[in-house]
Structure formats: structure tokens, C-alpha cells
Amino acid sequence: MNAGPLIFLASFFALATSWFGFVLMPQLQIGRQEPVEIVGQEYPPRPPGAAHQGEQVYRANGCYYCHSQQVRPADFGTDVARGWGGRSGAVQSVAEDYLYAHPAMLGTRRVGPDLANVGLRHTNELEILQHIYNPRALMRGSMMPSYRYLFVTRSLKPGERPSPQAINIPGIPAGTEVVPTVEAHQLAEYLLSLHSQAILFETPPPPAPPTNAAAGKATNAPAAAPATNSAAK
Numbered sequence: 001m002n003a004g005p006l007i008f009l010a011s012f013f014a015l016a017t018s019w020f021g022f023v024l025m026p027q028l029q030i031g032r033q034e035p036v037e038i039v040g041q042e043y044p045p046r047p048p049g050a051a052h053q054g055e056q057v058y059r060a061n062g063c064y065y066c067h068s069q070q071v072r073p074a075d076f077g078t079d080v081a082r083g084w085g086g087r088s089g090a091v092q093s094v095a096e097d098y099l100y101a102h103p104a105m106l107g108t109r110r111v112g113p114d115l116a117n118v119g120l121r122h123t124n125e126l127e128i129l130q131h132i133y134n135p136r137a138l139m140r141g142s143m144m145p146s147y148r149y150l151f152v153t154r155s156l157k158p159g160e161r162p163s164p165q166a167i168n169i170p171g172i173p174a175g176t177e178v179v180p181t182v183e184a185h186q187l188a189e190y191l192l193s194l195h196s197q198a199i200l201f202e203t204p205p206p207p208a209p210p211t212n213a214a215a216g217k218a219t220n221a222p223a224a225a226p227a228t229n230s231a232a233k
């Protein structure tokens with residue numbers, strides 16, 4: 001018997017169902033998400049141009065080898081307990097957060113902390129630049145490499161004043177100035193732009209704890225109305 005047509009049909013069926021499940025269904029469910037409006041503001045906010053370029057610097061320097069950008073739900077791991085989530089209660093990352101990330105740098109390893117919400121933990125550009133210049137100056141024994149080539153370090157001539165763009169770096173010898181390059185500023189801008197704290201339809205806040213007066217009544221009304229999502233209508 002010629003089994004050719006049967007094998008063809010079986011493999012076609014196997015490939016077609018996996019394409020349906022892994023490509024078509026996700027595309028139908030979340031492929032056309034659009035920014036949502038929350039109290040007159042768009043979420044996710046469009047990153048400023050410098051942050052967009054900083055994303056390329058992030059990628060070019062392989063920061064994603066050690067840093068992820070995805071917060072898992074509380075019952076999936078310790079992400080929330082470590083304070084990586086930005087949302088109160090339902091804190092995991094959702095597809096909406098990555099609307100402007102092409103490609104999204106989710107990362108697969110966590111040698112360093114998750115950076116999905118690093119812009120909430122650090123709001124000061126100088127602090128980020130100092131950390132990138134020499135992680136061990138701020139965090140003893142840090143395994144993160146120094147990215148000194150993103151800065152111009154030079155010795156000042158006697159009597160020469162440091163450039164106004166020079167930044168204060170702890171522990172560098174006197175008479176030396178460190179000026180961040182454009183890439184370093186863009187990278188810092190990108191990190192500052194990473195914060196996904198908006199409460200969305202997919203991440204409703206947890207039910208409010210019952211108060212004494214309301215005890216016995218239904219108390220699982222959301223604390224704040226979540227934004228409606230175009231994909232969920």
C-alpha cells in the first residue's frame with residue numbers, strides 16, 4: 001500500500017494545528033492591541049526618542065543576557081516578593097506593556113535583577129550612569145561588567161576645569177573627568193522609561209480587604225476601575 005498520502009495528511013494536520021495554536025490564535029487574541037486611555041493618558045506611553053535609541057544600546061551591549069524584563073505572576077515565582085512588579089496586587093507583566101518594544105527584550109536568564117520596572121526603582125539618571133560605569137563602586141562584589149567604553153575618561157591638565165558634562169563618579173582619582181557618551185545617556189533614558197505600573201483590564205487590582213462596617217457584604221469590587229482594553233471588548 002502506498003502510505004505517502006496518509007503521511008502527507010498526517011504531517012500537514014500536525015503542522016496546521018500547531019500553526020493555528022501558536023501563530024494564529026495569539027495573533028487573533030493579542031495581535032491588534034492598541035494603547036489604552038487611562039485618566040486622559042495613553043498606556044503604554046510612547047517612549048521618548050532617546051529611550052528608543054537607548055533600547056538599541058541595551059541590545060547591542062547584551063544587557064539582556066543577564067537581565068530579564070518580565071514579571072511573573074505572584075504564584076509563579078518570587079518576582080513579586082523581590083519587588084520587581086510595578087502594579088499593586090496583580091503585578092505581572094502583560095502583553096500590553098510591550099506594545100512599543102520591537103523586539104521585546106524579555107530575556108531568559110536572571111544573573112541580575114529583572115528590569116521591567118527599573119524606572120520605578122531608580123529615577124535618577126546620575127545613579128544609573130554611575131552604576132553602568134562601575135557597578136562594583138555602588139554594589140560590592142557585583143557580577144555586572146563595567147561599561148566604561150560608554151564614557152570618555154581623561155586626565156585633566158593642571159589648572160584645567162572639568163567639562164560641564166562630566167559626572168561625579170565615586171572613587172576615581174583626582175584630576176580625572178568622566179563624560180558619558182550619547183549612548184550612555186540614551187541607555188540611561190531607556191532604563192528610566194521602563195515602568196509598567198498602570199492597572200489594566202488584564203491586571204485588575206485585588207479585592208479590597210473587608211472593613212469592619214462592610215464585613216459580610218460583598219467586598220470584591222475593584223478599588224479602581226481598570227481601563228477597558230480594545231482587545232478585550
Ligand code: HEC
Nearest residue numbers: 061062063065066111112113121135139142143144145147
Ligand atoms: C554578566 C551579567 C550582567 C550583564 C551583562 C549586565 N548586568 Fe546589570 N546587573 C547584573 C547584576 C548581577 C546586578 C545586581 C548587582 C548590582 O546592582 O550591580 C545588576 C544590576 C543592574 C542594575 C540595577 C538594578 C536594580 O534593580 O537596582 C541596572 C540598572 C543594570 N544592572 C543595568 C544593566 C545594563 C544597562 C546592562 C547592559 C549595558 C547590564 N546591566 C548588563 C548583571 C549584569
